[in-house]
Amino acid sequence: MVLTGTQSESITARKLTTAKAMVEAISQEMERDPSIFVMGEDVGSYGGIFSSTAGLLEKFGPQRILDTPISETAFMGLATGAAVEGMRPIVELMFVDFFGVCMDQIYNHMAKIHYESGGNVKVPLVLMTAVGGGYSDGAQHSQCLWGIFAHLPGMKVVVPSNPYDAKGLMISAIRDDNPVIYMFHKGVMGLPWMAKNPHSLGPVPEKPYEVPIGRAAIVRTGNDLTIVTLSMAVHHALDAAEELTKQGIDSEIIDLRSLVPLDREAVLESVAKTGRLLVVDEDYQSFGLTGEITAVVAEKDPRLLKAPVSRLAIPDIPIPYSRTLEYAVLPTAERIVAAAKRVMA
Amino acid sequence: MDVRFPQLSHQNPDLEGVLATWFVSDGQVVESDQLIAEVQVEKVSSEVTAPVSGRITLLVKEQDVVRQNSVIARID
Numbered sequence: 462m463v464l465t466g467t468q469s470e471s472i473t474a475r476k477l478t479t480a481k482a483m484v485e486a487i488s489q490e491m492e493r494d495p496s497i498f499v500m501g502e503d504v505g506s507y508g509g510i511f512s513s514t515a516g517l518l519e520k521f522g523p524q525r526i527l528d529t530p531i532s533e534t535a536f537m538g539l540a541t542g543a544a545v546e547g548m549r550p551i552v553e554l555m556f557v558d559f560f561g562v563c564m565d566q567i568y569n570h571m572a573k574i575h576y577e578s579g580g581n582v583k584v585p586l587v588l589m590t591a592v593g594g595g596y597s598d599g600a601q602h603s604q605c606l607w608g609i610f611a612h613l614p615g616m617k618v619v620v621p622s623n624p625y626d627a628k629g630l631m632i633s634a635i636r637d638d639n640p641v642i643y644m645f646h647k648g649v650m651g652l653p654w655m656a657k658n659p660h661s662l663g664p665v666p667e668k669p670y671e672v673p674i675g676r677a678a679i680v681r682t683g684n685d686l687t688i689v690t691l692s693m694a695v696h697h698a699l700d701a702a703e704e705l706t707k708q709g710i711d712s713e714i715i716d717l718r719s720l721v722p723l724d725r726e727a728v729l730e731s732v733a734k735t736g737r738l739l740v741v742d743e744d745y746q747s748f749g750l751t752g753e754i755t756a757v758v759a760e761k762d763p764r765l766l767k768a769p770v771s772r773l774a775i776p777d778i779p780i781p782y783s784r785t786l787e788y789a790v791l792p793t794a795e796r797i798v799a800a801a802k803r804v805m806a
Numbered sequence: 807m808d809v810r811f812p813q814l815s816h817q818n819p820d821l822e823g824v825l826a827t828w829f830v831s832d833g834q835v836v837e838s839d840q841l842i843a844e845v846q847v848e849k850v851s852s853e854v855t856a857p858v859s860g861r862i863t864l865l866v867k868e869q870d871v872v873r874q875n876s877v878i879a880r881i882d
Contacts, residue, residue: 475829475840476829476830477829477841478827478844481841651827653824653826653827653844653845653846653851654846654849654851657868657869662827662829
């Protein structure tokens with residue numbers, strides 16, 4: 462658990478969008494290590510449909526930045542094979558929603574080779590993928606699904622919410638000898654064609670640095686209520702916290718940043734202080750992250766709680782295309798405020 | 807020195823674009839070649855870098871609609 466003092470803003474600090482922070486991390490690591498390469502659909506001349514690889518083809522050429530055919534099973538297998546043979550691939554799954562067609566390569570091969578080989582074979586691979594909704598892209602292009610990847614053993618799962626963590630977690634993921642699933646929310650990338658989100662721009666050091674995998678960040682300190690969340694919902698929670706303050710409720714917000722490994726200590730320490738827990742997730746509710754975080758407290762000591770836990774996640778329905786209906790199910794600031802007040806009641 | 811909105815559409819020089827993101831604050835000291843803005847014309851985006859070093863004055867706001875080639879900032 463760390464306070465994000467490293468992000469403290471100064472007027473002269475250089476700012477980047479999350480997308481540019483990711484690209485800078487990949488680029489700096491590729492300059493350092495020739496075994497790193499990037500592949501995926503439209504990662505080359507298009508620069509990634511969410512700009513996660515913009516400019517890399519021009520810099521590193523088609524030998525190291527590879528556009529693949531629309532055949533996720535084939536290129537996930539290719540990435541795993543390359544990693545087993547000693548390279549360090551970064552492979553992009555354009556939308557996490559497409560995982561279904563290549564999941565055997567991911568969870569039966571990429572994730573299990575290290576274990577099945579008795580620890581003799583390493584799979585140093587980064588699978589980066591776009592997640593999240595809020596821009597009317599429909600039920601098959603708006604999901605988060607990190608609960609699925611975090612459920613299956615053998616992969617680390619990281620979920621940055623801001624430019625600083627995006628760069629540091631990408632560098633940590635690339636340097637890690639395990640397969641790391643790197644899930645970036647489209648709403649924090651800072652793309653010119655998306656709705657403006659002020660949280661998608663932030664200070665990013667120019668030199669390479671690591672953000673440790675498995676460490677949550679307290680992005681706001683408070684005494685009345687702990688809000689555990691991640692990714693885009695961190696920003697909704699910060700907006701909600703301002704409104705809650707006006708109503709006399711002082712909330713503490715934990716950005717998990719990593720799901721595997723999970724920083725259980727950070728959750729427990731905060732709940733021990735506040736005695737109240739609201740878990741906010743943009744993934745589906747049942748059998749997911751909100752239940753897992755609740756279990757962390759329930760298994761350790763339910764007496765930490767002064768009030769029942771509350772969960773705010775996507776209700777168990779496909780994500781609607783209609784903007785009005787979509788925002789009725791997303792964990793918006795308004796819904797977080799309402800849920801927090803229920804916990805405090 | 808004036809910083810202009812880049813000419814992204816050569817076929818239609820009168821086309822307007824959007825100042826999507828300022829990476830610097832008004833009054834900040836910038837260095838030559840530093841990334842200062844991202845702009846967009848008809849879904850094509852482009853980066854704007856500082857032509858010289860100096861103190862920057864921003865003349866348009868984020869999300870403002872701006873004609874190509876018009877002045878968006880000044881560096882003194």
